[in-house]
Amino acid sequence: MTTLVIAEHDNAQLKGATLNAVAAAAKIGGDVHVLVAGANARAVADQAAQAAGVAKVLLADAPQLADGLAENVAAQVLAVASSYSHILFPATASGKNVAPRVAAKLDVAQISDIIGVESADTFQRPIYAGNAIATVQSADAVKVITVRTTGFDAVAAQGGSASVEDVAAVADSGLSTFVGREVAKSDRPELAGARVVVSGGRGLGSAENFKILDPLADKLGAALGASRAAVDAGYAPNDWQVGQTGKIVAPQLYVAVGISGAIQHLAGMKDSKVIVAINKDPEAPIFGVADYGLVGDLFQVVPELTNAL
Amino acid sequence: MKVIAAVKRVVDYNVNVRVKADQSGVDIGNVKMSMNPFDEIAVEAAVRLKEQGAAAEVVAVSCGTAQSQETLRTALAIGADRGVLVQTDVALQPLEVAKLLCAVVRKESPSLVILGKQAIDDDACQTGQMLAALLGWPQATNASAIEIGAGTARVTREVDGGLEVVELTLPAIVTADLRLNEPRYVTLPNIMKAKKKPLDTETPEGLGVDPASRLQTLRVEEPAGRAPGVKVADVAALVDKLKNEAKVI
Numbered sequence: 001m002t003t004l005v006i007a008e009h010d011n012a013q014l015k016g017a018t019l020n021a022v023a024a025a026a027k028i029g030g031d032v033h034v035l036v037a038g039a040n041a042r043a044v045a046d047q048a049a050q051a052a053g054v055a056k057v058l059l060a061d062a063p064q065l066a067d068g069l070a071e072n073v074a075a076q077v078l079a080v081a082s083s084y085s086h087i088l089f090p091a092t093a094s095g096k097n098v099a100p101r102v103a104a105k106l107d108v109a110q111i112s113d114i115i116g117v118e119s120a121d122t123f124q125r126p127i128y129a130g131n132a133i134a135t136v137q138s139a140d141a142v143k144v145i146t147v148r149t150t151g152f153d154a155v156a157a158q159g160g161s162a163s164v165e166d167v168a169a170v171a172d173s174g175l176s177t178f179v180g181r182e183v184a185k186s187d188r189p190e191l192a193g194a195r196v197v198v199s200g201g202r203g204l205g206s207a208e209n210f211k212i213l214d215p216l217a218d219k220l221g222a223a224l225g226a227s228r229a230a231v232d233a234g235y236a237p238n239d240w241q242v243g244q245t246g247k248i249v250a251p252q253l254y255v256a257v258g259i260s261g262a263i264q265h266l267a268g269m270k271d272s273k274v275i276v277a278i279n280k281d282p283e284a285p286i287f288g289v290a291d292y293g294l295v296g297d298l299f300q301v302v303p304e305l306t307n308a309l
Numbered sequence: 310m311k312v313i314a315a316v317k318r319v320v321d322y323n324v325n326v327r328v329k330a331d332q333s334g335v336d337i338g339n340v341k342m343s344m345n346p347f348d349e350i351a352v353e354a355a356v357r358l359k360e361q362g363a364a365a366e367v368v369a370v371s372c373g374t375a376q377s378q379e380t381l382r383t384a385l386a387i388g389a390d391r392g393v394l395v396q397t398d399v400a401l402q403p404l405e406v407a408k409l410l411c412a413v414v415r416k417e418s419p420s421l422v423i424l425g426k427q428a429i430d431d432d433a434c435q436t437g438q439m440l441a442a443l444l445g446w447p448q449a450t451n452a453s454a455i456e457i458g459a460g461t462a463r464v465t466r467e468v469d470g471g472l473e474v475v476e477l478t479l480p481a482i483v484t485a486d487l488r489l490n491e492p493r494y495v496t497l498p499n500i501m502k503a504k505k506k507p508l509d510t511e512t513p514e515g516l517g518v519d520p521a522s523r524l525q526t527l528r529v530e531e532p533a534g535r536a537p538g539v540k541v542a543d544v545a546a547l548v549d550k551l552k553n554e555a556k557v558i
Binding site: 067069070071074092093094096097098099100101102103104105107108109110111112113122126127128129130131132133134135136137138139140173174175176177178179180181182183184190192196220228232237238239244245247252253263264270273274275276282287289290291292293294295296301304305308309 | 402436440443451466467472
């Protein structure tokens with residue numbers, strides 16, 4: 001029994017989500033191998049080789065793998081799939097894009113977003129926006145799985161000494177081409193992996209007002225997040241959205257400011273260790289999950305809180 | 310060109326579901342059902358392509374029980390031309406839905422299939438990608454914009470950290486993200502017209518697909534509840550709690 005973890009990376013840096021997926025693989029048992037599919041991505045393979053618990057790294061390096069196109073990456077995974085009992089992807093935008101393509105080609109059911117491993121064939125996953133937890137058992141020969149990163153503590157990035165083995169890259173599928181990318185630049189920690197998250201909702205009122213959260217986030221070393229209402233209203237960029245359809249976060253501290261707490265938002269943050277809610281409506285559902293609630297006008301409370309830290 | 314939009318009947322997104330006492334699943338006996346919100350966006354996108362002249366016909370397809378007809382009628386009221394129901398009482402999972410859709414696509418030979426990016430009941434986020442794999446077609450998931458060119462579709466995708474643009478050779482599969490469009494309200498006259506639009510029924514047997522999954526749900530439980538929280542009077546009390554009680558700052 002050997003598990004293959006598909007690395008999440010940008011050809012220069014191994015993304016932290018990979019280390020959470022390796023942790024899930026370790027719980028399944030057996031050897032853990034990591035596949036790095038990219039272009040000029042040797043540095044990523046070297047980083048993956050240092051991750052604790054990784055026995056071997058496979059590197060497929062070719063220009064057609066540079067941008068993570070689902071058609072090419074899925075073909076690359078399938079090219080090496082035959083020696084593995086489990087194939088794990090982090091449940092990130094790219095993992096979710098590729099994994100089902102691999103599963104369908106192998107004619108196996110994919111198990112999405114696992115948060116627990118009960119045995120080598122039995123896993124826990126949330127359904128209905130996290131309002132129920134299903135335990136599912138797979139009778140398939142190969143288990144294709146995406147791993148919710150907040151469900152598993154990352155393995156150490158250092159301390160491993162795996163070998164890196166080059167594997168032949170698959171040919172370009174020719175079905176799709178990469179045109180371009182608009183990446184939001186930010187000095188703040190990445191939302192999905194941040195220790196503290198400060199999120200704003202509709203209560204902020206405008207994109208201008210949203211900036212009131214900046215000094216608070218700076219003081220806390222926090223990532224900024226947003227509710228769907230705030231994103232739809234244009235107060236914050238799309239990739240800040242926390243919730244069922246955005247990012248799932250589980251930081252040590254989650255500060256919800258001007259967020260009512262719809263089911264879909266709670267799905268993305270209710271596993272946070274400590275939740276603080278600041279809202280002027282004492283009946284807002286967010287207070288139902290908040291460890292500490294403060295009823296008040298956020299335009300007074302947030303600067304006051306920033307000064308008090 | 311012909312466009313297929315795939316739709317699913319799910320528990321309405323406003324319903325707070327309850328887990329059954331015997332842990333066999335969630336109780337959907339008497340709750341409001343609706344079209345999966347992402348599928349509404351998919352149908353709207355298909356209908357807009359028709360209105361722009363890029364598509365000649367929009368076919369809405371659903372797999373599920375006889376009640377999924379209502380969901381298809383909603384798609385027809387939004388503007389789809391006809392519906393296809395693959396009717397079965399078997400609880401379907403994404404791979405089986407992808408196989409059923411694959412069989413329908415082979416019959417209909419559309420140039421584009423649009424699905425929602427995920428269904429809000431199983432939260433699987435698999436069907437579109439699986440369909441693309443089975444057909445050997447290119448895919449663009451989490452679309453926030455679609456532009457049809459000559460034999461190609463240029464799709465803007467929402468990814469972690471921003472947006473990316475890919476160009477697909479048609480025929481292709483696209484899954485709709487929230488920000489692709491705002492679905493229109495269905496009007497009463499359009500609901501009436503939708504009743505007259507054709508709706509064909511297929512069966513998994515007729516399509517040569519075994520609808521049973523190899524993934525078994527052993528039990529469904531309530532998530533661990535959170536300990537009740539407290540309301541604090543002011544900022545000083547909040548900071549004190551965070552520092553001394555929760556010890557997170």
